[in-house]
Amino acid sequence: MKKLNWKKASGEVIGFAVLLIFLTLFISQVVGLIIYVDHKYELNEAVMRIGRAVVTEESQEKAQEKAEKIMKAYMGDRKYMPSNEISISVDYAPGSKREWTKGNFIVVSMVAHIKSGCFLTAYTTVVSTTIMIEQ
Numbered sequence: 001m002k003k004l005n006w007k008k009a010s011g012e013v014i015g016f017a018v019l020l021i022f023l024t025l026f027i028s029q030v031v032g033l034i035i036y037v038d039h040k041y042e043l044n045e046a047v048m049r050i051g052r053a054v055v056t057e058e059s060q061e062k063a064q065e066k067a068e069k070i071m072k073a074y075m076g077d078r079k080y081m082p083s084n085e086i087s088i089s090v091d092y093a094p095g096s097k098r099e100w101t102k103g104n105f106i107v108v109s110m111v112a113h114i115k116s117g118c119f120l121t122a123y124t125t126v127v128s129t130t131i132m133i134e135q
Helices: 006-054 060-075
Strands: 086-094 104-114 125-132
Touching: 006 060, 006 125, 060 086, 060 104, 086 125
Parallel strands: none
Antiparallel strands: 086 104, 104 125
């Protein structure tokens, strides 16, 4: 039986180990980025749906209450985006009158913390849309 010389290939083993570590980190960041993009898409859809639902309300206060109620029902509690770390606001758009009248514009904004585990993405995500009041 031949005796193996382990010192001969130690550089290749070290290089392979370092490559595996970097490859694992790269794949984890790609997965984190996919999670972030998917949840940001869900936030965009939620803001559009909630915005369309609140434009028929009678006042900003009622629109805010309805937006919070719909947000809790629509978003639920998700593994990477807990419901206690999501907030929504209904405000008047910049440059529009500060009164709830037909034809005036509002901005519906959601702020959420998406826990994707990716260092390339933002810690806090803000999604907003501008919609005209249809009362």
